[in-house]
Amino acid sequence: MEMVLDILSWFFLLAGSAFCLIGALGLLRMPDVYTRLHPVSVIETLGMGGIILGLLLQAGFTLVAAKLIIIAALILLTAPVATHALAQAALHAGILPKLDHDKTGGHIAGEDEPSNS
Amino acid sequence: MMMFAVATIAVLITIAMVLARAILGPSLFDRVLAGNTVGSLAVLTLALIGFVTGRPEFLDIAILYTLLNLIGTIAVLRYFKMAQPVNPEQAKD
Amino acid sequence: MLSGHYNVLLLVIGALCSLGVVALASRMAVVDKEGHxxxxxxxxxxxxxxxxxxxxxxxxxxxxxxxxxxxxxxxxxxxxxxxxxxxxxxxxxxxxxxxxxxxxxxxxxxxxxxxxxxxxxxxxxxxxxxxxxxxxxxxxxxxx
Structure with a gap:
């Protein structure tokens, strides 16, 4: 039983670390601000989730586990808020995303006149 | 113990790569994004260090840091969103 | 609750603080349907x-x-x-x-x-x- 928990914990910790590294690599490779938001959400969901889950399996049913669950829930609640605020601020600052396909018909919600992006 | 150390090293390498983006970042928003990401990764590092050293008190700091990270990011974005259009004349001086 | 200390005194003080905050919040009318x-x-x-x-x-x-x-x-x-x-x-x-x-x-x-x-x-x-x-x-x- 102990052995199985250890192996699972190893697996989740390594998966989380791998997703963190992949996300950082993506952050370095992506061409513009809006595409860079996506690797960051990989880090903040899968990387964080994997590492916290790995720690959770080591902690067992203790106070430490409760704190870990609180940390995971807080990150999952606050990360999209920060990401959305960042994207909105970048759009309002006039930085237009590099697009392959624009399906909005030039209309962005929240703007009155259509903009040609 | 070993696996916590491995994960901690991986997260630290990730922080270094994100910091590289913060230094390279062509625009302001890249830097804010990198700062936010470093904050989230710092929370992970705190939790992992707590396990490596066997002192779970670090988790309390991690909870606090999660909340401060969001407030910090929003505050910086608010500042730059508001600061530019308010007084265009002053910017010319 | 997260500190691991459970004295009667601390629990009572914590409960009083929570009640005080709820009272303040409802006086300020920030408690509504969206809140929780x-x-x-x-x-x-x-x-x-x-x-x-x-x-x-x-x-x-x-x-x-x-x-x-x-x-x-x-x-x-x-x-x-x-x-x-x-x-x-x-x-x-x-x-x-x-x-x-x-x-x-x-x-x-x-x-x-x-x-x-x-x-x-x-x-x-x-x-x-x-x-x-x-x-x-x-x-x-x-x-x-």
Whole structure:
């Protein structure tokens, strides 16, 4: 039983670390601000989730586990808020995303006149 | 113990790569994004260090840091969103 | 509760503090229906696992894109319509979009969300409206 928990914990910790590294690599490779938001959400969901889950399996049913669950829930609640605020601020600052396909018909919600992006 | 150390090293390498983006970042928003990401990764590092050293008190700091990270990011974005259009004349001086 | 100390004195002081904060908050009239949508808790129990599964699938897709040497991205902006009725439902939908790797909600107005997707396929999946329907069911009739 102990052995199985250890192996699972190893697996989740390594998966989380791998997703963190992949996300950082993506952050370095992506061409513009809006595409860079996506690797960051990989880090903040899968990387964080994997590492916290790995720690959770080591902690067992203790106070430490409760704190870990609180940390995971807080990150999952606050990360999209920060990401959305960042994207909105970048759009309002006039930085237009590099697009392959624009399906909005030039209309962005929240703007009155259509903009040609 | 070993696996916590491995994960901690991986997260630290990730922080270094994100910091590289913060230094390279062509625009302001890249830097804010990198700062936010470093904050989230710092929370992970705190939790992992707590396990490596066997002192779970670090988790309390991690909870606090999660909340401060969001407030910090929003505050910086608010500042730059508001600061530019308010007084265009002053910017010319 | 998280410190691990459980004296009677500390628990009583904590309870008094909580009551004081609730009293202050209701005097300031910040307690309303949106504050703590506890009626959603039952449906949340199956909504959250579904969302986590979606996040895992999308995250693996984005990881594949990052790791492939040619970086096959096709960034797309798209407007999607949120069919939820209450503010809680729309915010849940926007947050679910942002939380899923590969799609970020950029702008939000009334019931229209502008989404930036990293690939065209991701945007098409979102436009199909599966997530929209699931969040609508999650919201249900109980909201507002």
């Amino acid at each position: 949508p506890i009626y959603l808790l039952g449906r949340a129990l199956w909504f959250w696992p579904w969302l986590i599964w979606e996040i895992i699938k999308a995250g693996i897709d984005v990881s594949k894109i990052i790791l492939s040497p040619s970086l096959p991205i096709s960034p797309t902006l798209i407007n999607v319509r949120a069919s939820q009725k209450s503010a809680v439902g729309i915010v849940t939908y926007a947050n679910s979009i942002t939380l899923t790797p590969g799609t970020v909600s950029v702008e939000l107005e009334d019931d229209e969300i502008t989404v930036h997707a990293i690939t065209r396929a991701g945007a098409d999946d979102l436009a199909e409206g599966h997530m929209d329907r699931v969040v609508s069911r999650f919201e249900g009739e109980g909201a507002l």
